[in-house]
Amino acid sequence: MHLFIQAIILGVLTGGLYALMTSGLTLTFGTMRIINMAQGVFVVCGAYIGFTLFNYLHIDPFLSILVSTPLLFAIGFTLQTFLLKPLRHDAHRLSLLMTWAMAIGLEGILSFIFGTDFRGILTTYQNSSWTIAGYEIPVVRALAFLLSVAILVGMYLLLTRTKFGRSVRAVSQRESAAKLLGVNTDRTAALAFGLGAATAGAAGAMFGLVSSFDPASHYDLIGRLLAICVIGGLGSNAGAIAGAVILALSESLVQAELSPAWSSVPFYVLLIIVLIARPQGLFGVRARGAI
Amino acid sequence: MIAALALFPFSGAESWIVNIGIFTLMYAALGSAWNLIGGYTGYVSLGSVAFFGLGAYGLALTFQHIGIGNGFLPFALVPIIGIAVAIVSVPIGWIAFRTRGLPFIIVTISLVIILQYMALNLTDITGGAPGLQVPQAPFPPGAYEEYFYWAMLGVFAVTLLACAYVRRSRLGLMMFAVREDEDKARGLGVATSVPKYAAFAGCAAFSAMAGAVWAYYLSTVYPQFAFDGEFLAMGIILVAYLGGIGTLWGPFVGAAILTPAQQYFAYSLGGSQLYLIAYAAVFIVVMLFLPRGVVTTIADRALRRSRRRKQVVEELATAESEALRDAPAPAVAR
Numbered sequence: 288m289h290l291f292i293q294a295i296i297l298g299v300l301t302g303g304l305y306a307l308m309t310s311g312l313t314l315t316f317g318t319m320r321i322i323n324m325a326q327g328v329f330v331v332c333g334a335y336i337g338f339t340l341f342n343y344l345h346i347d348p349f350l351s352i353l354v355s356t357p358l359l360f361a362i363g364f365t366l367q368t369f370l371l372k373p374l375r376h377d378a379h380r381l382s383l384l385m386t387w388a389m390a391i392g393l394e395g396i397l398s399f400i401f402g403t404d405f406r407g408i409l410t411t412y413q414n415s416s417w418t419i420a421g422y423e424i425p426v427v428r429a430l431a432f433l434l435s436v437a438i439l440v441g442m443y444l445l446l447t448r449t450k451f452g453r454s455v456r457a458v459s460q461r462e463s464a465a466k467l468l469g470v471n472t473d474r475t476a477a478l479a480f481g482l483g484a485a486t487a488g489a490a491g492a493m494f495g496l497v498s499s500f501d502p503a504s505h506y507d508l509i510g511r512l513l514a515i516c517v518i519g520g521l522g523s524n525a526g527a528i529a530g531a532v533i534l535a536l537s538e539s540l541v542q543a544e545l546s547p548a549w550s551s552v553p554f555y556v557l558l559i560i561v562l563i564a565r566p567q568g569l570f571g572v573r574a575r576g577a578i
Numbered sequence: 579m580i581a582a583l584a585l586f587p588f589s590g591a592e593s594w595i596v597n598i599g600i601f602t603l604m605y606a607a608l609g610s611a612w613n614l615i616g617g618y619t620g621y622v623s624l625g626s627v628a629f630f631g632l633g634a635y636g637l638a639l640t641f642q643h644i645g646i647g648n649g650f651l652p653f654a655l656v657p658i659i660g661i662a663v664a665i666v667s668v669p670i671g672w673i674a675f676r677t678r679g680l681p682f683i684i685v686t687i688s689l690v691i692i693l694q695y696m697a698l699n700l701t702d703i704t705g706g707a708p709g710l711q712v713p714q715a716p717f718p719p720g721a722y723e724e725y726f727y728w729a730m731l732g733v734f735a736v737t738l739l740a741c742a743y744v745r746r747s748r749l750g751l752m753m754f755a756v757r758e759d760e761d762k763a764r765g766l767g768v769a770t771s772v773p774k775y776a777a778f779a780g781c782a783a784f785s786a787m788a789g790a791v792w793a794y795y796l797s798t799v800y801p802q803f804a805f806d807g808e809f810l811a812m813g814i815i816l817v818a819y820l821g822g823i824g825t826l827w828g829p830f831v832g833a834a835i836l837t838p839a840q841q842y843f844a845y846s847l848g849g850s851q852l853y854l855i856a857y858a859a860v861f862i863v864v865m866l867f868l869p870r871g872v873v874t875t876i877a878d879r880a881l882r883r884s885r886r887r888k889q890v891v892e893e894l895a896t897a898e899s900e901a902l903r904d905a906p907a908p909a910v911a912r
Binding site: 316320370373377379380381383384387388389392394395396398399403503506510513514516517521548549551555559563566568 | 673676688691695857
């Protein structure tokens with residue numbers, strides 16, 4: 288029982304981080320109707336930025352978020368402007384391949400700079416943890432969880448309280464109507480894509496603390512993030528959070544009770560069950576032509 | 579065309595060229611098979627790699643459990659594996675077809691990931707990460723490649739024939755109807771699940787056949803390469819897009835351009851880093867400058883030219899008839 292609750296604690300803490308990564312994916316899907324296959328590699332970029340700043344300038348990984356977030360925003364904004372915006376014919380499907388090309392290209396650039404060895408950000412507080420009522424709460428994961436939640440709340444406020452947020456929501460509801468009402472849809476899409484990449488940058492610096500990574504890690508990551516989206520319902524923020532927590536919970540439970548090799552399987556089994564029972568996802572809305 | 583391709587190894591090509599030929603045909607077959615589901619039915623599936631891997635493992639497992647010798651007999655097994663994987667694909671399709679559009683893409687990616695996990699973890703059956711060994715074919719070293727070339731050509735030819743047949747048949751019309759507007763098609767009384775499952779199973783069968791030949795050629799199967807969601811899955815779609823999705827010869831044209839280029843990059847750039855960057859650059863160039871594909875672009879241009887010619891002919895004809903009308907009636911000769 289003790290092990291079980293311990294696994295739940297770890298699962299929820301990791302789930303927050305996954306929720307942050309997925310929120311960027313949801314944002315780009317909402318505004319541009321595309322699947323951003325590069326979200327995984329953006330996370331890995333964030334992790335490498337944290338790694339570099341820590342190893343060479345001795346900046347704390349949690350502080351390096353302040354660097355990785357704007358940097359990834361700039362990368363995302365630029366990539367959207369030069370590679371995604373020019374796609375006109377069959378843009379939804381082509382952008383799938385285009386973002387995938389970005390992912391492969393960035394993976395290549397990262398392995399060119401950093402090599403293909405596994406890296407980790409090894410801080411002094413790496414292995415320390417608080418003990419509350421007999422349960423271990425790792426400092427790194429707890430801080431990452433709290434920061435992720437804070438950033439998610441910030442994103443929520445940005446989307447609901449600001450002019451930019453209103454235009455994002457307008458574009459996700461109906462692009463042509465938003466355009467008619469004077470929303471600069473191109474700029475909104477570029478900003479949203481940049482913002483999605485920025486969340487990955489923030490999550491990435493913390494991801495580097497929680498687990499080791501190499502340039503090819505993005506493939507595994509994007510698989511998880513996409514599955515989270517489908518379980519929760521594509522385009523739903525609440526669904527993304529729920530899916531992320533379910534993923535992390537099932538992984539940590541299986542890891543604790545069975546074996547690490549099988550840790551990802553129950554989540555995918557769950558994915559299949561959700562698809563059979565509720566194809567639009569847990570929080571998805573059934574729309575014509577969408578699902 | 580197929581006959582010309584079949585004669586290619588006789589041209590005295592060296593074995594490394596034939597090797598590139600095998601991979602070109604493999605991509606052409608996989609691209610054509612993908613075209614059934616992605617091009618004709620409009621469901622972008624990343625799942626063909628899953629069936630490719632199932633075919634590869636199918637052949638390797640048959641070797642493990644039934645001694646069928648390592649001569650030509652395994653080639654006879656290829657169509658059987660294709661049919662078996664097609665049957666397996668039906669329940670998978672049932673799950674995947676509960677979604678459409680972008681979620682369908684994600685579900686098919688998940689399928690590849692799930693199968694890769696299973697191949698890695700079911701060590702008793704699949705051998706885990708080291709994979710399974712397939713006995714090497716006893717062909718003479720000089721002609722080793724050629725037999726596999728012809729086998730892969732056979733798979734490609736069968737796939738192409740199936741596509742050509744589907745395009746002319748009622749089934750093809752149903753597929754196109756689903757691609758244009760599935761709900762409307764169903765409203766008009768098209769049994770939309772028939773073309774969807776047919777395309778999915780067809781894609782599975784032909785991809786599995788290509789996978790089986792591939793496994794015998796390399797004489798080893800790893801989870802990483804059999805269920806390669808990273809390069810193979812996207813490479814197949816890129817080949818189809820480069821050639822022109824929904825066209826008969828598009829995937830072949832795409833494969834003929836892309837595969838030699840890819841092998842060249844892999845050979846000359848060696849390590850994975852620059853290779854990845856070059857591969858991504860090719861991707862981006864294709865997407866930006868040839869999004870409609872080579873075959874479609876050429877066909878469009880030809881169509882426009884013929885239309886223009888037709889227009890000129892029509893203009894001439896009207897001018898002529900006007901001239902006739904305006905001309906004074908010829909005097910009738912006695």
